[in-house]
Amino acid sequence: xxxxxxxxxxxxxxxxxxxxxxxxxxxxxxxxxxxxxxxxxxxxxxxxxxxxxxxxxxxxxxxxxxxxxxxxxxxxxxxxxxxxxxxxxxxxxxxxxxxxxxxxxxxxxxxxxxxxxxxxxxxxxxxxxxxxxxxxxxxxxxxxxxxxxxxxxxxxxxxxxxxxxxxxxxxxxxxxxxxxxxxxxxxxxxxxxxxxxxxxxxxxxxxxxxxxxxxxxxxxxxxxxxxxxxxxxxxxxxxxxxxxxxxxxxxxxxxxxxxxxxxxxxxxxxxx
Amino acid sequence: xxxxxxxxxxxxxxxxxxxxxxxxxxxxxxxxxxxxxxxxxxxxxxxxxxxxxxxxxxxxxxxxxxxxxxxxxxxxxxxxxxxxxxxxxxxxxxxxxxxxxxxxxxxxxxxxxxxxxxxxxxxxxxxxxxxxxxxxxxxxxxxxxxxxxxxxxxxxxxxxxxxxxxxxxxxxxxxxxxxxxxxxxxxxxxxxxxxxxxxxxxxxxxxxxxxxxxxxxxxxxxxxxxxxxxxxxxxxxxxxxxxxxxxxxxxxxxxxxxxx
Numbered sequence: 001x002x003x004x005x006x007x008x009x010x011x012x013x014x015x016x017x018x019x020x021x022x023x024x025x026x027x028x029x030x031x032x033x034x035x036x037x038x039x040x041x042x043x044x045x046x047x048x049x050x051x052x053x054x055x056x057x058x059x060x061x062x063x064x065x066x067x068x069x070x071x072x073x074x075x076x077x078x079x080x081x082x083x084x085x086x087x088x089x090x091x092x093x094x095x096x097x098x099x100x101x102x103x104x105x106x107x108x109x110x111x112x113x114x115x116x117x118x119x120x121x122x123x124x125x126x127x128x129x130x131x132x133x134x135x136x137x138x139x140x141x142x143x144x145x146x147x148x149x150x151x152x153x154x155x156x157x158x159x160x161x162x163x164x165x166x167x168x169x170x171x172x173x174x175x176x177x178x179x180x181x182x183x184x185x186x187x188x189x190x191x192x193x194x195x196x197x198x199x200x201x202x203x204x205x206x207x208x209x210x211x212x213x214x215x216x217x218x219x220x221x222x223x224x225x226x227x228x229x230x231x232x233x234x235x236x237x238x239x240x241x242x243x244x245x246x247x248x249x250x251x252x253x254x255x256x257x258x259x260x261x262x263x264x265x266x267x268x269x270x271x272x
Numbered sequence: 273x274x275x276x277x278x279x280x281x282x283x284x285x286x287x288x289x290x291x292x293x294x295x296x297x298x299x300x301x302x303x304x305x306x307x308x309x310x311x312x313x314x315x316x317x318x319x320x321x322x323x324x325x326x327x328x329x330x331x332x333x334x335x336x337x338x339x340x341x342x343x344x345x346x347x348x349x350x351x352x353x354x355x356x357x358x359x360x361x362x363x364x365x366x367x368x369x370x371x372x373x374x375x376x377x378x379x380x381x382x383x384x385x386x387x388x389x390x391x392x393x394x395x396x397x398x399x400x401x402x403x404x405x406x407x408x409x410x411x412x413x414x415x416x417x418x419x420x421x422x423x424x425x426x427x428x429x430x431x432x433x434x435x436x437x438x439x440x441x442x443x444x445x446x447x448x449x450x451x452x453x454x455x456x457x458x459x460x461x462x463x464x465x466x467x468x469x470x471x472x473x474x475x476x477x478x479x480x481x482x483x484x485x486x487x488x489x490x491x492x493x494x495x496x497x498x499x500x501x502x503x504x505x506x507x508x509x510x511x512x513x514x515x516x517x518x519x520x521x522x523x524x525x526x527x528x529x530x531x532x
Contacts, residue, residue: 057405083407097402100394111406114413159406 016065027223040214049203090160090168096152098144105140130158150181167199174206304412318421334433338440359460362441371434376480380513384488388509391492392502426481484513
């Protein structure tokens with residue numbers, strides 16, 4: 001791989017616009033995700049962070065703009081080209097999206113069985129190696145219903161890694177996890193990124209966990225990028241909105257109170 | 273007034289759009305059938321869960337329906353001294369009509385609703401999305417084997433229903449009411465035609481099998497991915513496939529058994 005190729009971002013998004021039900025989820029945004037780095041997309045709930053991952057994965061088509069992944073224009077790809085690109089992308093869904101009728105081993109083996117004709121002994125070894133990486137080799141016989149939320153996500157991570165993808169997308173990996181599972185996931189994402197040289201994209205609103213491992217952060221709100229930079233750059237940002245978001249303050253540019261008439265007038269029943 | 277027209281138009285357009293989506297969906301599944309035939313174990317697993325697990329329901333229902341037919345037929349025919357024809361009455365009603373139709377209705381309630389709920393929940397829990405992101409086409413991997421499983425199981429279940437029903441009729445007519453066994457069986461053999469009765473019944477059950485399973489998998493695949501959406505889709509499966517069965521039965525009967 002040449003030096004120049006290395007510096008070229010893996011994902012280039014230019015002028016992306018996407019609307020749903022006449023509401024602009026993204027309004028002309030540009031983003032770069034560098035190879036081998038962890039890029040985080042943060043923002044309040046409902047800002048379309050998951051939608052962004054679906055756009056990158058080609059499950060949704062943008063209304064305008066381009067999405068380039070490893071030199072390929074995702075929205076223009078035919079179904080076969082898109083499927084072969086997806087084999088090089090891993091995606092971790094918020095729920096894990098494990099197949100509930102298969103056990104842990106078969107879930108991780110699923111992509112191998114679907115796409116390859118590898119002998120059983122190789123599938124066995126590949127699956128155990130991936131399960132070992134997420135610490136769940138001993139849980140191979142369990143069914144998804146017997147797993148905790150954090151374990152389900154780790155199994156899903158093993159499954160996403162089974163094809164040694166070039167990149168992996170995490171959809172809210174930390175939501176609803178207890179502190180230990182959270183710590184495990186944070187460590188896993190970081191160590192997998194380093195060990196395998198993956199490009200990682202994390203969509204999250206868990207600020208401290210994400211900031212602790214991200215190389216670069218984009219903050220999205222109301223369809224626009226309201227801040228971007230390394231975690232340190234964002235922390236020293238002057239933007240009052242960003243400071244409120246990053247520090248989780250209850251009042252600020254995003255007011256605590258939903259717009260309402262004057263309180264005293266309202267209590268006295270004189271408000272309109 | 274204009275509002276009502278608007279609502280009517282909206283409703284009609286919605287129905288047409290649904291029908292269109294359903295047909296495109298069916299064609300896409302059919303296009304995937306050759307690929308999935310190379311992996312027969314996927315289809316066999318579905319024949320088991322859709323067909324074999326419905327067996328007890330079909331057998332018990334068939335037995336009782338045959339017994340009731342025998343009893344009712346006896347009560348009427350005994351007045352004319354024509355109880356020897358009971359074999360033909362039981363077998364013709366079962367093979368031509370009750371076998372395919374009742375099996376289809378039971379199948380819609382037992383297997384169709386389960387198919388819808390299963391696919392709907394897979395959609396709601398992002399399993400279908402997850403497959404797409406693993407470059408696996410859920411239409412091919414999940415839906416096509418289920419459609420094939422239903423299509424294959426339904427005629428077999430209908431045949432078993434009729435056979436058990438005929439046995440149920442025998443139990444009541446011959447064993448309980450004392451009609452001559454030879455008359456029961458020979459009348460049945462004499463009056464039941466292989467092409468006109470049995471083959472037509474089999475064609476009916478094949479058509480019902482395709483339609484009921486198609487409705488079930490489409491409703492599951494097309495549902496709103498929430499718990500409410502899945503429950504609505506399950507209800508729609510049972511209602512639509514029952515209505516489709518009864519309406520199609522009239523059309524098929526008119527085509528097959530008209531004497532004009």
